[in-house]
Amino acid sequence: MFYSKWTSEKDLKKYLTEVEIGFEMQKSGIQMLSEGNKIYIKDDESHSLVIGSAGSGKTQAVVLPLVRTIIKSNESFLINDVKGEIMNKVGGELKKRGYNIIVLDYANLKIGNHYNVLDFPYYLYNNDEKDKAIEILENIAYYIMHDIDSTSDPFWEKTAGDYFVGLALYLFDNAKSEEINLNSIFNLSNDIFKDEKGYDKLIMNSLDKSSSTYQFLSGTLFSPKETSGGIIATFSQKIKGFVTREKLSSMMATSDFDFKNIGNEKTAIFVITGTANYANDLVSILVDELFYSLDLFKNKNNRFNLILDEFDSMKPIKDFYNRINYARGNNIKITALIKDLTNLNIVYGTNYKDLIRMCFNNIIYLLANDLYTLEEISKLCGDTEKGPLISIQELKTLDNFEEVILMTRMYPVRTKVLPDYKINWNFDNSELGFNNLEKNQINLFDIEKFLKK
Known part of the structure; x- marks a missing residue:
């Protein structure tokens, strides 16, 4: 019988990189041990899944220290910064270091940048990457049309998604660049059937039957x-x-940043989602397009880190299992933070729960109230001669900033880390002072005027 045991601190240090807080770093990583003015981080290419319910200390124990090591390593990152608190903590240091800073504020739409989800596929469509552009449009349609809680026939969402792609492609071929936006797609759909003018037939008759636009529209218009x-x-x-x-x-x-250059310079992207329902869909679209950008245009500025807080609330990333395994080849490292495993199963489905979990070489547990999660972590830690290495009750009562960590090729780890507020990072704590979000004119494609030409 093979029994489990806790990894000793001595053995744990062999797997981690020791870094001095006051100095620059070669690579970033999650803090897994602290000792005086040193912390020990996992700085390899492996992805991490962090489990912590509300009030578990995820931000102080994991997120802020991780982000600070990323900045000290001059790496790029995107973070789902739900309340904007990470941006407020590190914005001044990023500015001082000359980062390209992008802020997408969906919580109150008052500061930051503009992001048009159609800009990137439109660029690809017009620059010899039509197939990739269509792939991205199909994914955008999925994120907008798909409802994970829906019990209705998937035919309606799937066909509505095809209709969305067809309308977008029609705009790509015929609209002005400033008219390429979601409002134009919605407006075009309304105009097609307005007053029964037969615009649907005029559009379809004008298209080559072998074209992608025709194929995507025909399922609805015919x-x-x-x-x-x-x-x-x-x-x-x-x-x-x-x-x-x-x-x-x-x-x-419109968009006021260039997706093509994200991998070419030090970039920090903050997505402030707040409680807006639509925001989690937009985070998934952004992450999806980022994968394409870093694959097509390569990641030339060290590592790119994706820190996906509330990963179990986001719309499921399409083809995530293959994406996350392919990420290492593009120097992308993923840290996903969830409340519990039950929520993750709901989002990705029970058929994929083990595949998703296998994507992460490191599982970091802080706290959970969910029985299924507690049982799974206890099982994964294994048994001693006397019973579980750690019981459900022990998992429910870990001290503040105490963690149970499961890593590939290692016995389980039980460790305690320093919270961010106790570490002197010597960062510039001044405010970022980001510009107010300017109001844009929304230019719409007019099918009636276009057909009259």
Whole structure:
């Protein structure tokens, strides 16, 4: 019988990198041990899953120390910074170090940058990457149209997604660049069926039957009236959340940063989601497009770190298992933070729960109230001759900033780390002072004027 045991501190240090707090670092990593003015980090390419319920100390024990090591290593990162607290803590230091700072503030739409989800695929479409552009459009359609809680026939969401892609491709071919936005897609759909002017037939007759645009639109525009009505109703219901909010539409009418250069310079991207329902969908779209950008244009500025807080609340990343395994080849390192494993199973489905978990070589447990999570972590830690190495009750009562860590090829680790507020990072604590979000004019494609030409 093979029994488990805790990894000793001496053995743990062999797997970690010792760093002095007051100095620059070669690579970033999650703090797993502290000793005086030194911390020990896991700075390899492995991905990490952090489990911590509300009030578990994730921000102080994991997120802030990780972000600070990233900055000290001059690496790039994107963080789902739900409340904007990470940005407020490190913004001054980023500015001092000359980072390209991008802030997407979906919580109140008052500061930061503009981000049009169609800009990047539109660029690719016009620069010899049409297939990639269509892939991205299909993914955007999935994030907007798909509802993980839906029990209805998936036909409606899937066909509404195809309709979305077809409308986007029609705009890519015929609209002005400033008219490429979600509002134009919604407006075009409304205009096609306005007053029964037959725009649907005019559009389809103008298209090459072998074209992608024709193929994506035909499933809706050639369907019986009752079926097409259901598809368009689904499409309109899903996209309305993005096009009926004035400030959000203005923010998403254009982009003021270049996706192609994200991997070429030190970049920090903060996505402040707050409680907005649509924001988690937009985070997933942003991450999806980032994967494509770093693959196509390569990551030339050291490592790119994705820190996905509330990963179990985001719309599931399409094809995530393959994406995360392929990420290492593009020098992308992922840290996903969740409340519990039950939530993760709901988002990604029970069929994929083990695959998703296998993507992460490091599982860091701080605290959970969920019985399934407690049972799983206890099982993963293994048994001694007398019973579980750590019981459910012990897992429920860990001290503040105490962690149980599971790593590949190692016995389980039980450790205690320093909270960020007790570490003197010697950072510039001044405020970032980001510009207010400017209001953009929303330019719409007019199908009636276009067809008259």
